Amino acid sequence: MNKGRLYVFSGPSGVGKDTVLSLLLSRSDLTKSVSATTRAPREGETDGVDYYFVTKEQFETLIREGGMLEYTVYAGNYYGTPKAPVEAWLSEGKDVILKIEVDGGAQIKTLMPESIGIFILPPSKEELERRLRMRGTDSEEAVQKRLAAALNELSCAERYDYRVVNDDLDLCVDEILAILKKNKKKSR
Ligand code: ADP
Numbered sequence: 231m232n233k234g235r236l237y238v239f240s241g242p243s244g245v246g247k248d249t250v251l252s253l254l255l256s257r258s259d260l261t262k263s264v265s266a267t268t269r270a271p272r273e274g275e276t277d278g279v280d281y282y283f284v285t286k287e288q289f290e291t292l293i294r295e296g297g298m299l300e301y302t303v304y305a306g307n308y309y310g311t312p313k314a315p316v317e318a319w320l321s322e323g324k325d326v327i328l329k330i331e332v333d334g335g336a337q338i339k340t341l342m343p344e345s346i347g348i349f350i351l352p353p354s355k356e357e358l359e360r361r362l363r364m365r366g367t368d369s370e371e372a373v374q375k376r377l378a379a380a381l382n383e384l385s386c387a388e389r390y391d392y393r394v395v396n397d398d399l400d401l402c403v404d405e406i407l408a409i410l411k412k413n414k415k416k417s418r
């Protein structure tokens with residue numbers, strides 16, 4: 231059976247990744263990997279759907295047992311991709327998408343060079359800060375941490391196979407759908 235394709239989906243916090251991804255998932259046959267994290271759930275987030283919310287001890291056990299495809303520490307918390315489900319989906323021929331930050335993205339590219347990286351860019355830094363604050367789920371301290379991380383993330387955009395600006399939401403999703411189509415056509 232053909233192996234599925236692995237997509238890495240990154241971009242600075244607040245750029246609109248979740249918004250774009252939920253539309254993208256409704257308009258494609260991508261399977262989204264659910265990450266594990268040690269950060270606290272935000273209002274409206276569900277364990278096992280948005281993330282697997284685990285303790286630091288549980289996360290470190292998973293690392294020790296080789297259960298993480300990649301992982302990183304971001305804004306003071308662990309985030310990582312559980313390995314087993316991704317490997318199973320790919321071997322079933324499913325196309326999988328990981329919504330992860332740039333350090334994890336670099337780990338995946340080294341591990342699986344055939345993976346396809348898509349980086350979401352904001353229309354401007356001012357608009358990025360506006361969206362980050364508009365979300366209103368983080369404290370001022372967390373916003374500042376995320377802004378600093380965002381500037382670092384933007385400098386990594388060039389490492390990705392594709393860069394897409396999230397200005398008009400529908401256009402952004404259309405552009406990503408075109409990328410998926412193009413990569414489906416390529417022989418495996
Ligand atoms: P991320 O997952 O990258 O942290 P979110 O999807 O949570 O970002 O989006 C952050 C904020 O920006 C949300 O309030 C969302 O509604 C808004 N947003 C997302 N995409 C757009 C867009 N194209 N135009 C205007 N606002 C947007």
Ligand code: 5GP
Nearest residue numbers: 265266301302304309310311329330331334
């Ligand atoms: P948030 O706390 O806003 O949900 O996520 C913070 C950052 O962690 C985002 O850039 C998100 O894409 C990233 N992230 C989420 N899951 C993972 C993961 O499994 N691995 C890595 N490396 N980053 C992740």
